[in-house]
Amino acid sequence: MTDFAATRALFHLPEGVIYLDGNSLGPLPVAAEARAAQVLRKEWGDRLIRAWNDADWTTLPARVGDRIARLIGAPAGSVTTGDTLSIKVFQALAAALALRPERRIVLSDTGNFPTDLYIADALTQALNRNLEVKVVAPEQVANAIDDSVAVVMLTQVDYRTGRLHDMAALTARAHAAGALTVWDLAHSAGALPIDVTAARADFAVGCTYKYLNGGPGAPAFIHVAPEHADVAQPILAGWFGHDAPFAFERGYRPAPGVERMRVGTPPIVALSILDAALDAWDHVDMADLRAASIRLSERFIREVEAHCPQVTLASPRDPHARGSQVSFTHPHAYAVMQALIARGVIGDVRAPDVLRFGFTPLYLTEDEVAQAAAILADILATGEWDQPHFHQRANVT
Ligand SMILES: *Cc1c(COP(=O)(O)O)cnc(C)c1O
Numbered sequence: 001m002t003d004f005a006a007t008r009a010l011f012h013l014p015e016g017v018i019y020l021d022g023n024s025l026g027p028l029p030v031a032a033e034a035r036a037a038q039v040l041r042k043e044w045g046d047r048l049i050r051a052w053n054d055a056d057w058t059t060l061p062a063r064v065g066d067r068i069a070r071l072i073g074a075p076a077g078s079v080t081t082g083d084t085l086s087i088k089v090f091q092a093l094a095a096a097l098a099l100r101p102e103r104r105i106v107l108s109d110t111g112n113f114p115t116d117l118y119i120a121d122a123l124t125q126a127l128n129r130n131l132e133v134k135v136v137a138p139e140q141v142a143n144a145i146d147d148s149v150a151v152v153m154l155t156q157v158d159y160r161t162g163r164l165h166d167m168a169a170l171t172a173r174a175h176a177a178g179a180l181t182v183w184d185l186a187h188s189a190g191a192l193p194i195d196v197t198a199a200r201a202d203f204a205v206g207c208t209y210k211y212l213n214g215g216p217g218a219p220a221f222i223h224v225a226p227e228h229a230d231v232a233q234p235i236l237a238g239w240f241g242h243d244a245p246f247a248f249e250r251g252y253r254p255a256p257g258v259e260r261m262r263v264g265t266p267p268i269v270a271l272s273i274l275d276a277a278l279d280a281w282d283h284v285d286m287a288d289l290r291a292a293s294i295r296l297s298e299r300f301i302r303e304v305e306a307h308c309p310q311v312t313l314a315s316p317r318d319p320h321a322r323g324s325q326v327s328f329t330h331p332h333a334y335a336v337m338q339a340l341i342a343r344g345v346i347g348d349v350r351a352p353d354v355l356r357f358g359f360t361p362l363y364l365t366e367d368e369v370a371q372a373a374a375i376l377a378d379i380l381a382t383g384e385w386d387q388p389h390f391h392q393r394a395n396v397t
Helices: 002-010 032-053 060-072 085-098 114-126 139-145 167-176 255-259 266-282 286-307 333-342 366-382
Strands: 080-081 105-109 132-136 149-155 181-185 203-206 221-224 325-329 347-352 354-358
Touching: 032 266, 060 080, 060 203, 060 266, 080 255, 085 114, 085 149, 085 181, 085 203, 085 221, 085 255, 105 114, 105 139, 114 132, 114 149, 132 139, 139 149, 139 167, 149 167, 167 181, 167 266, 221 255, 286 325, 286 366, 333 347, 333 354, 333 366
Parallel strands: 105 132, 105 149, 149 181, 181 203
Antiparallel strands: 080 221, 203 221, 325 354, 347 354
């Protein structure tokens, strides 16, 4: 059994805070502080440029990639890290489209995150070959897959509602129609067991600052299925994806495998912090994590529905149809969330009316979840949220 008291001790959790926003920005792993200090002072500070070799900076993107691979069911050597998720979406989609040159539809859904759709729009326009991004309701995706579709590009867990797509079933359907898949695992990696190999996902991407606790702006990851890795065309032909970056050849030759999805100089400080953050997963069984996540989210829903008639569940009721977050709607979601945060319960809101709560067993207990629900009930019953300062919007929601 995974020892969640032991994993909780690995995080810096501020006094008086119940943190239900680890789905958006995970908390600071204590080990990350020491690691950052070491990289800054001992590696960069003392070793200077020699650290690229001495401190193994050159292999860090692949080593961190291998640790993430284990969490998403990918073989070692099939994941690399760096850049932001928006860039990894761009690269994965471009590579998938290049493998289906005769087809013109990118199929996605209205539950996808805006940046994924913006990137798809911009990429398809730039390619200028009559491509179309078709966006349907999540429930319509399976039926919309036909032999005009080049790529099915989906986020497995809906950022607003937590609705979970069946990655294996939709991928099988896409393959049967001759299409490829790009799966965005932003809200799944570290949230639930994933097996990209069993699901036969062609490309998978994700960020690491949410459930993986890599810190604000932490590097993203990309997985390319081994069958495509040596033929996928890198649209961003940067020198770090070259077969021999330090040969300084005039022409681009892609590195073998997923390494070709690297672009420029890796963010060593950020990758080191992420590497330290991933220590927290060393003794975590993903099936235990899922069971604990469901226990926490079910308890929250039960308490909120019993004591907060003012809000409506916006997530699937079946825990197996959700990721690791629960959303409720309220007409004044923004002000309600500000009032909650003022009482130490941190979640977030998604426009227009969604109160969103993430459940992260690595550091969250069932008592905290029950307390958070009780505080929400109090704020709603007393109308505490309806004060002018709680209605004032900040830049980040
Ligand atoms: C969080 C998230 C992003 C964020 O992309 P960045 O480039 O890291 O800012 C993209 N897509 C999805 C599905 C997300 O949940």
